[in-house]
Amino acid sequence: MPMLLEIEGLEVRYGRTHAVRGVSLGVATAEVVTVLGANGAGKSSLLKAIAGAVTPAGGRIIFDGADVTALSAPERVKRGLVLVPEGRQILVSLTVHENLLMGAYGRRDGDVARDIEGIYARFSNLAARRDMLASVLSGGEQQMLAISRALLARPRLMMLDEPSLGLSPLLVGRLFELVRELNRDGLAILLVEQNTRMALRTASRGYVMELGRIVLDGPADRLADNEALAAAYLGSH
Amino acid sequence: MSAAAGVRGAHPLVVSAGVAVGCVAAIAGLAALPGGATLAQQVVSGLMLGGIYVAVAVAFTLTIGVLNFLNFTIPTMFMLTGMVAWGLARHGLPFTEAWHWALALPPGIVVAILASLVVERFTFRYLKTRHGDATEHAIPLVSSLGFLLIFEHLVLIVLGSDAQSFPVRFRLDWQVGPLVVGLPQLASLLLSLAIVFWLSWLLARTRTGRALRSIAESPDTATLLGVEVTRIVPVVFLLSGLLCGVAGALFVVNYSDVSPFMGDHVGTKAIAAMVLGGLGSIWGAIAGGLLVGLLETLGIHFFGGDAAQVVVWTVLLLAIVLRPQGLFGGSRIGKGKL
Numbered sequence: 001m002p003m004l005l006e007i008e009g010l011e012v013r014y015g016r017t018h019a020v021r022g023v024s025l026g027v028a029t030a031e032v033v034t035v036l037g038a039n040g041a042g043k044s045s046l047l048k049a050i051a052g053a054v055t056p057a058g059g060r061i062i063f064d065g066a067d068v069t070a071l072s073a074p075e076r077v078k079r080g081l082v083l084v085p086e087g088r089q090i091l092v093s094l095t096v097h098e099n100l101l102m103g104a105y106g107r108r109d110g111d112v113a114r115d116i117e118g119i120y121a122r123f124s125n126l127a128a129r130r131d132m133l134a135s136v137l138s139g140g141e142q143q144m145l146a147i148s149r150a151l152l153a154r155p156r157l158m159m160l161d162e163p164s165l166g167l168s169p170l171l172v173g174r175l176f177e178l179v180r181e182l183n184r185d186g187l188a189i190l191l192v193e194q195n196t197r198m199a200l201r202t203a204s205r206g207y208v209m210e211l212g213r214i215v216l217d218g219p220a221d222r223l224a225d226n227e228a229l230a231a232a233y234l235g236s237h
Numbered sequence: 238m239s240a241a242a243g244v245r246g247a248h249p250l251v252v253s254a255g256v257a258v259g260c261v262a263a264i265a266g267l268a269a270l271p272g273g274a275t276l277a278q279q280v281v282s283g284l285m286l287g288g289i290y291v292a293v294a295v296a297f298t299l300t301i302g303v304l305n306f307l308n309f310t311i312p313t314m315f316m317l318t319g320m321v322a323w324g325l326a327r328h329g330l331p332f333t334e335a336w337h338w339a340l341a342l343p344p345g346i347v348v349a350i351l352a353s354l355v356v357e358r359f360t361f362r363y364l365k366t367r368h369g370d371a372t373e374h375a376i377p378l379v380s381s382l383g384f385l386l387i388f389e390h391l392v393l394i395v396l397g398s399d400a401q402s403f404p405v406r407f408r409l410d411w412q413v414g415p416l417v418v419g420l421p422q423l424a425s426l427l428l429s430l431a432i433v434f435w436l437s438w439l440l441a442r443t444r445t446g447r448a449l450r451s452i453a454e455s456p457d458t459a460t461l462l463g464v465e466v467t468r469i470v471p472v473v474f475l476l477s478g479l480l481c482g483v484a485g486a487l488f489v490v491n492y493s494d495v496s497p498f499m500g501d502h503v504g505t506k507a508i509a510a511m512v513l514g515g516l517g518s519i520w521g522a523i524a525g526g527l528l529v530g531l532l533e534t535l536g537i538h539f540f541g542g543d544a545a546q547v548v549v550w551t552v553l554l555l556a557i558v559l560r561p562q563g564l565f566g567g568s569r570i571g572k573g574k575l
C-alpha cells in the first residue's frame with residue numbers, strides 16, 4: 001500500500017524534556033492508524049510535530065511523497081495534513097459559522113459555502129446554532145464543530161488528538177461511527193486515544209508509545225489481544 | 238439583563254447612529270438656550286479633540302486586542318505624522334496656501350505607517366521568534382519603548398526640539414446659527430471616524446478580520462487552521478500606523494501646532510480613553526475617546542487649563558474604580574477580546 005504519511009526518527013524536545021524519541025511510523029492512503037499510550041507518553045507532541053505546531057529536534061516527515069519537515073503549519077494544512085488538537089480548541093469568541101469559515105481559511109476555491117451547507121445538513125445542531133458564539137455549544141457539539149472545521153480544510157490525512165475525551169458513552173459511540181464514516185469516504189486518519197478499546201476496534205493498525213518511544217506496534221486486532229498491552233492500558237477502561 | 242448589556246446587544250452601528258443624532262440634538266439644544274452658545278461651541282471642539290483620541294485609542298486597542306501587546310510606539314507614529322508634515326511643509330514644499338500645506342499631511346501619514354511596519358519587523362517579529370513564553374510580552378514592550386526614544390530623538394536631531402507651528406491655519410468656517418464649525422476640522426473628524434468604522438467592519442465581516450480575531454483568541458489554534466501569523470501581524474501594525482497618522486493629521490488641522498513631544502499627551506489620554514471605554518473593545522475606544530475629549534474641553538472651559546487635567550484624571554480614575562471593565566468591556570480581560 002502506498003504510504004501517505006511517513007515519519008522517520010522524529011525527535012521533539014522542550015528544553016530538557018525529551019518528549020518524542022526517534023519515532024518512526026506510517027499511515028497509508030485511506031487507512032485508520034491509532035497511537036496509544038499513557039498520559040505524558042508524547043502522543044500530543046508527536047501529532048503537533050507532524051502538524052508543524054512544534055519544531056522537531058530531528059527526523060523527517062514525508063507527506064504524499066514530499067518532505068514537509070521544513071514547512072510551516074499553514075503550508076501543511078494547505079497540503080491536506082490537518083490536526084484536530086487536544087481539547088478541541090474551538091474559537092469561543094467566534095460564531096459557529098465563523099469557526100467553520102476559519103476551517104476553510106487557506107482555501108481559494110468557490111466551493112466553501114456549499115461545503116459548509118453540507119456540514120449543516122450532516123450536523124443539525126451546528127446548523128441551529130450557526131450564528132451563536134461557539135462557547136454555547138456542549139462538549140459533543142464542540143467536538144463535531146472541531147471535526148467539521150478540520151474537514152473544511154479538505155484534509156487528506158486528519159489527525160485526531162483524544163477526540164473522545166469528556167464525551168458521554170453515547171457520544172463516544174457516535175464519534176467513532178463518524179470516524180469510520182469519514183474513513184469510508186477515503187480520508188486517512190491518525191487517531192490518538194485513551195479509549196484503547198474503541199480505538200483498536202476502529203483502526204487497522206496501532207502503535208503504543210511509552211516515554212517518547214514506540215514500544216509496540218502491529219495490526220489492531222493483534223494489539224487488542226496482546227496481554228502486555230491489556231495489562232498496561234486496557235485494564236483502566 | 239442590565240442596560241449596558243442591552244446596549245451591547247444592539248448593533249453597534251445602530252447605537253452609533255443614535256449617539257450621533259443625540260449629540261447633534263444636544264448641541265443644537267444647548268446652542269438654543271440663552272447663553273448656551275459658548276458651551277455648545279465647547280462641545281463641538283470637545284468632539285473634535287475626542288476624534289483624535291478615538292483614532293489613537295483604537296490603534297492601542299487593536300494591538301492589545303490582537304497581540305496582547307501595549308505598543309509604546311503608537312504616540313510616536315502620531316508625532317511623526319505631525320513633524321514630518323511640518324518638516325515637508327517648512328523645508329520641502331514651495332507652497333503658500335493653506336490647502337497646499339495640507340498636501341504635506343498624506344506623506345506624513347505614509348511615514349507613520351512605514352515606521353509602524355519597521356517597528357513590527359525589528360521588534361515584534363524578530364524577537365518573538367527568538368524567545369520563549371516568559372519574555373514574549375516583556376521584550377516587545379521594552380523594544381517598542383526603545384523605538385519610541387529612537388524616533389523621538391531622530392526627529393529632535395533633524396527638526397529640532399522646539400514646538401513648531403504651521404504658518405497658515407486651516408480655516409474655512411461654517412456658521413450654523415450661533416455656532417462656528419470648521420469645515421476642514423469636521424471633514425477630518427468624519428474621516429477618522431469613517432476609518433474606525435471601516436476597521437470594525439473589517440474585523441467583523443472579512444476573512445482577514447476573522448483571522449485577526451482568531452489570533453487574538455489563540456495564535457496556536459489560528460496557526461493550525463492555516464493562518465500565517467507572521468504574515469497577518471504586519472496588518473495590525475499597518476492599521477495602527479494608519480490610525481495614528483490620521484490622528485496626527487487631524488491634530489494638525491485642528492491646532493496647527495506640532496512638537497516632537499506632542500505624542501506623549503495624546504498617548505496617555507488615548508490609553509485612558511481605551512480603559513474608560515473597556516479594554517479591547519473598539520466601540521469602547523470610540524466612546525471613551527469622545528468622552529475624554531469632551532471632559533478635557535469642558536474642564537478647560539470651566540476650571541482653566543491646569544485644573545482641567547486634575548478634573549479629567551479624577552473623573553477617569555473614579556470611572557475606572559466604579560466600573561473597572563469600562564463602558565463597553567465585558568468581564569473577560571485577557572485574550573479573545575476583539
Ligand SMILES: Nc1ncnc2c1ncn2[C@@H]1O[C@H](COP(=O)(O)OP(=O)(O)O)[C@@H](O)[C@H]1O
Binds near residue numbers: 014018037046
Ligand atoms: N509545551 C511543553 N513544554 C514543556 N514540556 C512539555 C510541553 N508539552 C508537553 N511537554 C512534556 O512532554 C511530555 C509529553 O507530553 P505530551 O506530548 O503532551 O504527552 P501525551 O499527549 O502522550 O500525554 C510530557 O512529559 C510533558 O510534560
Ligand SMILES: [Mg+2]
Binds near residue numbers: 086
Ligand atoms: Mg496528549
